[in-house]
Amino acid sequence: MKTLLIHAKHFEYEAREKALDAAESIDGNRSGSFENALVVFVTVEKGDGSSQDVVEEAAADVLDVFRRVGASRVVVYPYAHLSDDLADPEEAKRVLSQLAERISSAGVPVSRAPFGWYKRFSVECYGHPLSELSRTIKPGRRVRPGYADFAVMFPDGRIVGIEELRAEELPEDFVALLEAEVFKKKREGGEPKYLEYCRKFGFEWEPMSDLGHMRYGPEATIMLDAVAEYAWQCARSLGIPVYKVRGTNTFNLSFKPVAQHAQLFGDRLYQMEVDEKKLILRYAACHQQFAMVKDWEISYRDLPFGAFEVADSYRLEQPGELLLCFRLRKFYMPDLHVFCKDLAEAMEVSFRIHSKIYEEIRKLGRDYVSIYNLTRSFLEQHRDYLKRLVEMEGKPVLLHFVPEGKYYWVINVEYNIIDELGRPREIGTFQIDVGNAERFGITYVDENNTRRYPVIIHTAIIGSLERYVFAVLDTAAKKARAGEVPSLPLWLSPVQVRVIPHSSEYLKLADSIADKLEEQGIRVDVDDREESLAKRIRDAEVKWIPYVVVVGKREAESGKLTVRVRGQGQYEMSLEELVGRLVSELKGYPRVSAALPRYVSARPRYSP
RNA sequence: GCCCCGGUAGCUCAGUUGGAAGAGCGCCGCUCUGGUAAGGCGGAGGUCCCGGGUUCAAUCCCCGGCCGGGGCUCCA
Numbered sequence: 001m002k003t004l005l006i007h008a009k010h011f012e013y014e015a016r017e018k019a020l021d022a023a024e025s026i027d028g029n030r031s032g033s034f035e036n037a038l039v040v041f042v043t044v045e046k047g048d049g050s051s052q053d054v055v056e057e058a059a060a061d062v063l064d065v066f067r068r069v070g071a072s073r074v075v076v077y078p079y080a081h082l083s084d085d086l087a088d089p090e091e092a093k094r095v096l097s098q099l100a101e102r103i104s105s106a107g108v109p110v111s112r113a114p115f116g117w118y119k120r121f122s123v124e125c126y127g128h129p130l131s132e133l134s135r136t137i138k139p140g141r142r143v144r145p146g147y148a149d150f151a152v153m154f155p156d157g158r159i160v161g162i163e164e165l166r167a168e169e170l171p172e173d174f175v176a177l178l179e180a181e182v183f184k185k186k187r188e189g190g191e192p193k194y195l196e197y198c199r200k201f202g203f204e205w206e207p208m209s210d211l212g213h214m215r216y217g218p219e220a221t222i223m224l225d226a227v228a229e230y231a232w233q234c235a236r237s238l239g240i241p242v243y244k245v246r247g248t249n250t251f252n253l254s255f256k257p258v259a260q261h262a263q264l265f266g267d268r269l270y271q272m273e274v275d276e277k278k279l280i281l282r283y284a285a286c287h288q289q290f291a292m293v294k295d296w297e298i299s300y301r302d303l304p305f306g307a308f309e310v311a312d313s314y315r316l317e318q319p320g321e322l323l324l325c326f327r328l329r330k331f332y333m334p335d336l337h338v339f340c341k342d343l344a345e346a347m348e349v350s351f352r353i354h355s356k357i358y359e360e361i362r363k364l365g366r367d368y369v370s371i372y373n374l375t376r377s378f379l380e381q382h383r384d385y386l387k388r389l390v391e392m393e394g395k396p397v398l399l400h401f402v403p404e405g406k407y408y409w410v411i412n413v414e415y416n417i418i419d420e421l422g423r424p425r426e427i428g429t430f431q432i433d434v435g436n437a438e439r440f441g442i443t444y445v446d447e448n449n450t451r452r453y454p455v456i457i458h459t460a461i462i463g464s465l466e467r468y469v470f471a472v473l474d475t476a477a478k479k480a481r482a483g484e485v486p487s488l489p490l491w492l493s494p495v496q497v498r499v500i501p502h503s504s505e506y507l508k509l510a511d512s513i514a515d516k517l518e519e520q521g522i523r524v525d526v527d528d529r530e531e532s533l534a535k536r537i538r539d540a541e542v543k544w545i546p547y548v549v550v551v552g553k554r555e556a557e558s559g560k561l562t563v564r565v566r567g568q569g570q571y572e573m574s575l576e577e578l579v580g581r582l583v584s585e586l587k588g589y590p591r592v593s594a595a596l597p598r599y600v601s602a603r604p605r606y607s608p
Numbered sequence: 609g610c611c612c613c614g615g616u617a618g619c620u621c622a623g624u625u626g627g628a629a630g631a632g633c634g635c636c637g638c639u640c641u642g643g644u645a646a647g648g649c650g651g652a653g654g655u656c657c658c659g660g661g662u663u664c665a666a667u668c669c670c671c672g673g674c675c676g677g678g679g680c681u682c683c684a
Contacts, residue, residue: 068680069680070679126610126611126612128610128611128612128679128680128681130610130611130680130681131610131611184680186679186680187678187679187680188678188679189677189678189679190678191677191678195677199619205675205676207675211675268682268683315683317682317683318609318681318682318683319609320609320610320679320680320681320682321609321681321682321683327683371684373684400684402684407684412684413684414684426683426684429684431684500644502641502642502643503641503642504641505641530640530641531642531646531647532640532641532642532643532646532647533642533643533644534642534643534644534645534646534647535642535645535646535647536644536645537643537644537645538644538645538646539645539646540644540645541644541645542645548644550643550644552643553643554643562643562644564644570644605618605619605634605635606618607619
């Protein structure tokens with residue numbers, strides 16, 4: 001069977017004259033006219049009627065496309081001209097009827113144009129990518145093409161094909177992942193809340209740059225600084241020596257390794273020509289770190305070690321793909337490369353990375369569902385390794401098989417959160433790279449004085465800085481959706497404590513409290529504006545400030561502070577108690593020097 | 609890159625069936641000294657995204673472009 005699927009804004013036909021003696025009767029079905037229809041032009045070929053397979057598969061495909069494009073009905077239109085191996089008319093009529101019935105039994109409205117007539121028709125195609133598709137369906141071919149590249153691995157080591165999955169043994173988030181990545185289910189849409197939160201904290205597009213470049217206002221910059229520092233902290237916590245380095249974002253294509261590595265990225269590469277030199281912007285920290293480490297003299301005793309940089313990275317994403325704080329043309333990648341003796345050592349190290357990546361997302365109160373991209377041969381050879389990774393996750397993972405030899409890595413794990421709107425979003429990732437050491441000429445000397453190429457792990461433990469912020473803001477959005485007060489973790493809050501003097505008389509007292517908090521490395525400001533207390537409290541809440549301290553006559557007399565804690569309530573405590581609480585809440589997280597100027601009364605307004 | 613929706617004050621948006629442009633917030637001034645989510649009064653502020661077309665007349669209609677949001681294609 002051959003089919004041609006057109007998603008038509010408008011479709012109409014009218015039977016004119018018989019083409020065959022075996023033509024169907026057209027009583028009441030001489031013509032039809034439809035809006036927003038999926039028109040299925042069908043040619044039935046010899047043998048299609050011999051088993052149910054063909055009809056089943058064709059119907060499943062039509063239904064799949066129907067759901068994805070959001071058409072309101074299906075029109076089955078017999079059309080002999082897609083093949084020269086036509087079934088005889090009786091077989092064709094039977095198969096066409098079965099196809100229509102099969103689609104109809106899924107609850108989808110179906111119309112069928114008559115078989116065996118010359119028909120006038122006109123079709124207005126929407127023109128989106130899915131609006132024109134053609135298929136060839138042969139008897140006996142069962143697995144749907146899109147599914148063959150996927151399987152699911154369970155913690156007990158079982159590997160199950162997509163069609164054999166039982167929904168009841170799959171966690172909800174995993175189903176969301178399957179729907180997006182494998183079934184390609186169409187989504188409802190709606191503007192996500194995190195975009196509003198981005199504006200609130202000053203994460204915005206920069207209109208005067210290229211598309212996909214962001215700017216970061218004062219609050220956003222404090223947050224980004226904190227995330228960058230935290231990413232470094234995570235890299236160091238793996239128990240492997242890690243060297244922080246820094247480099248350039250611009251590389252010259254005339255160097256072979258640069259050109260080869262660039263080729264892997266294809267047309268998403270940012271390029272420019274300067275002084276007749278072809279230059280590229282790096283798409284991750286790989287270029288710089290490999291170019292540097294190739295000049296290092298490395299002994300097996302030094303391995304494994306890591307190199308780390310928060311690298312400004314550039315990818316020429318397509319305009320329609322860009323998404324604030326998520327898919328960007330310029331972003332910051334806290335990229336760690338771990339150089340290992342061999343694949344076995346890399347796999348050992350990857351367990352630590354795997355567990356760290358999970359630990360970090362869970363600290364945000366979230367969880368991942370993962371995709372393991374790998375070749376089938378890697379699966380065959382390292383099934384125990386994979387089983388252990390999945391055991392550590394304690395839930396199923398999606399295996400995605402890629403062609404042998406196409407990529408520089410043998411396994412590439414993508415860790416996805418399921419966002420506020422049910423979409424998988426990749427945040428963390430690691431890859432085991434067996435190709436780039438040789439390409440860049442990175443070697444070490446082993447126990448036997450032989451030069452060898454190390455195996456390199458690439459990882460962004462907490463994802464790009466922007467994506468980590470996305471995860472944080474999306475978590476707040478989920479809270480808000482659940483009716484809770486949305487908030488930031490204390491260590492990421494641009495202002496951690498706001499002190500509000502009840503009236504200007506108490507400004508000195510407010511300042512002295514702010515001084516003491518600042519000494520402890522707390523980000524604090526003072527709302528000294530001539531506004532009502534209620535107004536200033538409200539503004540602090542709008543900015544999600546976690547701790548708000550009001551000082552006035554009462555506090556001056558009692559020596560205690562009245563502290564409003566976001567999402568919790570109002571408490572009396574001493575300054576020491578407040579500091580103790582803050583310090584313990586910040587334990588394990590970085591303090592950065594960036595902070596806002598103290599007085600709220602003298603600040604430009606730049607965010608809602 | 610494709611399809612749909614949108615672009616009006618610094619921000620969020622209303623509006624004009626084509627005839628001199630509106631609100632709230634913010635800003636400025638005055639007033640209020642206020643105890644936990646907006647005290648009161650007044651004022652300033654506009655290339656209605658850009659370019660072309662239709663029209664006596666375009667912010668509004670038509671065409672093209674730019675930018676944003678959504679859905680895809682992509683992407684790992």
